[in-house]
Amino acid sequence: MIYLDNAATTAAAPEVVEAMLPYFTENYGNPSTIYSLGSEAKKAVNEARRSVAGLIGARQEEIYFTAGGSEADNWAIKACAEAYADKGKHIITTKIEHHAVLHTCQYLEKKGFELTYLDVDADGLVDPEALRQAIRPDTILISVMFANNEIGVIEPIEQIGAIAKEHGILFHTDAVQAFGQIPINVDEMHIDMLSASAHKLNGPKGIGMLYIRTGVKIKSFIHGGAQERSRRAGTENVPGIVGFGAAADRAARIMEEKIQKETELRDYLIGRIEKEIPYSRLNGHRTKRLPGNVNFSFEFIEGESMLIMLDMKGICASSGSACTSGSLDPSHVLLAIGLKHETAHGSLRMTLSEQNTKEEMDTVAEELKKIVQKLRDMSPLYEDFVRKQQA
């Protein structure tokens, strides 16, 4: 099997699983208890918190563990809207956010908040000047994703953070795809809140975090006990948190090498596809791009068919086609960068890891070439296109 869907999820690293195991069985204590079994668990939670904080230049008391990235996004945006509603009702975000952000914003619109959804250019980049112009006296929050999950584009977060700071507006970033993959520094980038998820960096599923800068006054989202400094109730997912910490340690250790390896593989695969498959288009900025992200649209064919055929060859990937989403519309991200519907339907996302090899990229390029041709031979759109060219 060739796994090219690391933006969907990753395999937990052996050292992560090993770190977690004792916290299911031997060190199962509740961190809120007084006896040493509980204190052991509490200590482990705080060590993990330090590891996670270290990856983004935060202080450990600014990290709040959640059940994942979606919860962190929901919490940051809804709680911020609630806490600052007196100051204003305007929120700025972008058209290419993950649904965890977009649907939360749409929910707030129904509750009377006013949203601005910034456009992106053909590469998927937000224009900081457009952001500046969208700011109003009643703007309370700017939420722009660090890197896009579909097309891998890395947004100008430092510039956006600086503009937010200059206007005294809170800045949240959904960094689920970037955290542990590329360097992040919350101080240098003026980030007030940041969402992350462990399973994207070889950690376990079901655990994520929200970084909240000291001084940001958002309230609890899950009410109950006094866990997470009374801001997120519920007995801590100790094995998950420990696994998240181990994954963060691992990410910090291998980041430089991982970026180099993935970038090489990425550019090699992009190069082969561009050279060998006609009528293909790379989606997302060529260099301001996550090291492991490859996203192409192939004209005249549809994504789900490609995925099934790739699966038959043991290759796991994903698509922005409507058929993979259960709706009739293709990916909102691909439409936002200006693709026609039919081109967006023919998109393919392959997200690599440092475990992939050049030989695998060769296999993928070869198989993809055959699959695209097979589907084009079957496509009435391609037939019309060829006929038109001959005419």
Add this chain to the structure above:
Amino acid sequence: MYSEKVMDHFQNPRNVGEIENASGVGTVGNAKCGDIMRIFLDIDDEGIVRDAKFKTFGCGAAVATSSMATELVKGKTIQEALQVTNKAVMEALDGLPPVKVHCSLLAEEAIHAALWDYAEKHGIVIEGLEKPKNDISEGEEEEEY
């Protein structure tokens, strides 16, 4: 997600291709929604469907339903071909996931569109056949490329 029959018809689609000087050609669907089917029918003087071929832009279910629909109409009279409904196509494929039912509807419409084209070319009226809604054979879609 898909039945074995659907997977078989997707992996080994029957009747892919074109028929030159076909008796009737029908193209239905919408590239915006991600599905376009084109069905070619060769109908003899006796009114029997001698051959059927297809080209489809779409998901696995769209390809499989096109493949099965062309299989089902081969050898049939026009009236029998008209009875190849989306239900018949679905049953022959051992069912489709609910979100893919529209693919089988498209297959039915593609056959109807091809029969409509045949009837128009021959100046005849096929009893029970109405002009298919999603017929885009003369539509503006082609201009996009």
